[in-house]
Amino acid sequence: xxxxxxQTDDVQGAATARQRREAAATAAADESDVVAASVRGLxxxxxxxxxxxxxxxxxxxxxxxxxxxxxxxGKSTLLRALAGLDHDVSGELAVTKPVAxxxxxxxxxxxxxxxxxxxxGLRDANPKQVAVAALEEVGLTERASAWPLTLSGGExxxxxxxxxxxxRPALLLLDEPFSSLDALTRISMHRLVLRLxxxxxxxxxxxxxxxxxxxxxxxxxxxxxxxxxxxxxxxDAARPRDRDHPALTALxxxxxSELGVPAAESAS
Amino acid sequence: xxxxxxxxxxxxxxxxxxxxxxxxxxxxxGRGWLRLVSPVVLIGIWQxxxxxxxxxxxxxxxxxxxxxTAYNLVVVNSPAYGTLQGSLLVxxxxxxxxxxxxxxxxxxxxxxxxxxxxxxxxxxxxxxxxRSVPLLGLLPLFIVWFGIGDLPKDLIVLLGALFPMYxxxxxxxxxxxxxxxxxxxxxxxxxxxxxWHVILPGALPQALTGLRLSVIASLLALVVxxxxxxxxxxxxxMNQAETFLANNVIVVALIVYALLGVIADSIVRxxxxxxxxxxxxxxx
Numbered sequence: 001x002x003x004x005x006x007q008t009d010d011v012q013g014a015a016t017a018r019q020r021r022e023a024a025a026t027a028a029a030d031e032s033d034v035v036a037a038s039v040r041g042l043x044x045x046x047x048x049x050x051x052x053x054x055x056x057x058x059x060x061x062x063x064x065x066x067x068x069x070x071x072x073x074g075k076s077t078l079l080r081a082l083a084g085l086d087h088d089v090s091g092e093l094a095v096t097k098p099v100a101x102x103x104x105x106x107x108x109x110x111x112x113x114x115x116x117x118x119x120x121g122l123r124d125a126n127p128k129q130v131a132v133a134a135l136e137e138v139g140l141t142e143r144a145s146a147w148p149l150t151l152s153g154g155e156x157x158x159x160x161x162x163x164x165x166x167x168r169p170a171l172l173l174l175d176e177p178f179s180s181l182d183a184l185t186r187i188s189m190h191r192l193v194l195r196l197x198x199x200x201x202x203x204x205x206x207x208x209x210x211x212x213x214x215x216x217x218x219x220x221x222x223x224x225x226x227x228x229x230x231x232x233x234x235x236d237a238a239r240p241r242d243r244d245h246p247a248l249t250a251l252x253x254x255x256x257s258e259l260g261v262p263a264a265e266s267a268s
Numbered sequence: 269x270x271x272x273x274x275x276x277x278x279x280x281x282x283x284x285x286x287x288x289x290x291x292x293x294x295x296x297x298g299r300g301w302l303r304l305v306s307p308v309v310l311i312g313i314w315q316x317x318x319x320x321x322x323x324x325x326x327x328x329x330x331x332x333x334x335x336x337t338a339y340n341l342v343v344v345n346s347p348a349y350g351t352l353q354g355s356l357l358v359x360x361x362x363x364x365x366x367x368x369x370x371x372x373x374x375x376x377x378x379x380x381x382x383x384x385x386x387x388x389x390x391x392x393x394x395x396x397x398x399r400s401v402p403l404l405g406l407l408p409l410f411i412v413w414f415g416i417g418d419l420p421k422d423l424i425v426l427l428g429a430l431f432p433m434y435x436x437x438x439x440x441x442x443x444x445x446x447x448x449x450x451x452x453x454x455x456x457x458x459x460x461x462x463x464w465h466v467i468l469p470g471a472l473p474q475a476l477t478g479l480r481l482s483v484i485a486s487l488l489a490l491v492v493x494x495x496x497x498x499x500x501x502x503x504x505x506m507n508q509a510e511t512f513l514a515n516n517v518i519v520v521a522l523i524v525y526a527l528l529g530v531i532a533d534s535i536v537r538x539x540x541x542x543x544x545x546x547x548x549x550x551x552x
Contacts, residue, residue: 101454111469111546121455147546
C-alpha cells in the first residue's frame with residue numbers, strides 16, 4: 001500500500017497529499033485490494049455547466065473498466081483528467097504510475113518510423129529491444145521501419161497500443177481507440193486488447209460509446225450521466241464472450257435504457 | 269523578374285492517392301526531360317519571331333544572337349563588362365553570404381519567438397513591422413550608412429532572405445498539431461525532447477517552403493541591389509549594357525539570374541525530398 005501511495009499523483013499538489021493518502025488507504029482497506037486510480041469529488045466546469053460534478057471512482061489494480069456515456073457526457077474529460085492532461089479540475093485524483101494512454105486517433109508522430117514512435121520518451125535500459133518485443137506482441141514486427149502514414153488505421157492503432165504497452169502501465173487509459181476502425185478490424189482489436197490485458201494485467205479504463213464493446217471486454221461497466229457515475233454493473237461472464245449470452249443481453253437493455261435509449265428504439 | 273514563380277505544393281495536408289495515380293506519377297517521374305519541352309518550344313517561337321522580323325533586334329535580340337553574346341562574354345574579357353563568369357562569381361558570393369546569413373538569423377529568431385511567449389512578444393511585432401518596410405526602399409539609406417561597397421548589397425540580400433524564412437518557420441512551429449504536444453506530455457517527454465522530436469520536425473515542411481520563398485526574394489533583392497553603385501557583378505554588367513544600349517547583354521544577365529534561381533530552387537526541392545521522406549508517398 002505504501003508503495004502505491006508513494007507513486008500517486010495529485011492534481012491539487014502537496015497540500016492535499018495527506019488527505020489523498022488517507023482516502024486511498026481507506027479505499028484500499030475497504031476493498032482489501034490495491035487501487036490503480038482513485039477519484040474523489042472530481043468537478044470540471046465549462047462556464048456555468050459542470051461536465052463532471054462531484055464524481056467518485058475507484059479502479060482496482062488489474063481491473064478492466066469500461067466507461068460509457070452519451071457524447072458530451074464528460075467521458076473523455078474524465079480520462080484526460082486521469083491522464084494528467086487537464087489541470088483545470090477540482091477534487092482529488094490519485095493515480096498509480098506509470099500511466100499510458102491510447103487516443104482515439106493513434107497520434108503517431110508522422111516523421112518517426114514505427115519503432116521510433118514506440119520508443120519515444122521511453123526510459124529503459126534497452127528501449128529498442130523492448131519496443132521490438134511490443135511490436136511482436138501486436139503483430140507488427142515487419143512494419144517496424146515503416147513510416148506511420150503508410151499504415152492502415154488498424155495497424156496505426158496497434159502501434160499506439162504497443163507504444164502504451166512498453167511503458168508497463170499500472171493504468172492504461174483507452175479513449176475510444178477503436179471507434180474509427182471498421183467492424184472486422186475492431187473485432188480483432190478487441191481480441192488483441194484482451195490478450196494484452198490478460199498477459200500484462202494493467203488496470204484499464206476504456207472510454208467508449210459502444211455498449212457491445214464494453215460488454216465484450218470489461219469486468220465492470222460504468223455509465224456516466226449528469227457528471228457522475230450514474231450506473232455500475234459488474235460482468236462475470238467468462239471471456240471470450242458470446243454476444244448473445246443471456247446475461248449480456250439483459251445487461252445490454254439495461255445499459256441502453258441508462259443511456260436514454262428505450263428498448264423499442266434499440267431493437268433496430 | 270525573370271525568376272519563375274511557383275505554387276508551394278507542399279503546404280497542404282497529406283493526400284492519399286490511388287494506385288493508378290501513383291503509378292502514373294511514377295511513370296512521369298522517370299521522364300524529367302519532359303519538363304524541358306515547353307521552354308525549348310518557347311525559345312523556338314522566339315527565334316521564329318526574330319527571323320521573320322516581327323521582333324526587331326533593337327527591342328529583343330534573337331536567341332541565337334543572345335547565345336553568341338553569352339559566348340563572347342565568357343571568352344572575351346572586355347573593358348566594359350569584364351567576363352560573364354567573373355560577374356557571376358561576384359554576384360554568387362554576394363548572394364551566398366546574404367542568403368545564408370539571412371536564413372540562419374531567421375531560423376534563430378523564429379525558434380526563439382516560436383517556442384516562448386516572451387520571445388514572441390519581443391520579436392514578432394518588430395519582425396512584422398520591419399517586414400512591411402519596402403525592402404528596396406532601404407537601399408539608399410544603406411548606401412548612406414555603409415557606403416557603396418558590398419556591405420549594403422549583402423544586407424539587402426540578407427533582409428530579402430530573412431523575412432519569408434522567419435514568417436514561415438515561425439508559423440510552422442506554431443502550427444504543429446497540439447495533439448502531438450499532448451502526446452509528448454503523456455509519454456513524459458522533457459521540454460527539450462519535445463522541441464527536438466516533435467516541434468522542430470513538425471515545423472520543417474513549412475520552414476522549407478519558407479526557404480524556397482527566401483531563395484526567390486533574396487535573388488530579387490540581389491538584382492536590384494547590384495544595379496546601384498556597383499562596379500562588378502551581374503547587375504553592374506546590366507547597368508553597363510543599358511548605357512551602351514546592348515540589350516542582348518541584358519538578356520544574358522537576366523537568363524543567368526533565372527538559372528541561378530532555378531538551380532537554387534531545385535537544391536531546396538532536393539533537400540525537401542530527403543528531409544520529408546516520411547510523407548513522400550503521399551505527395552505527387
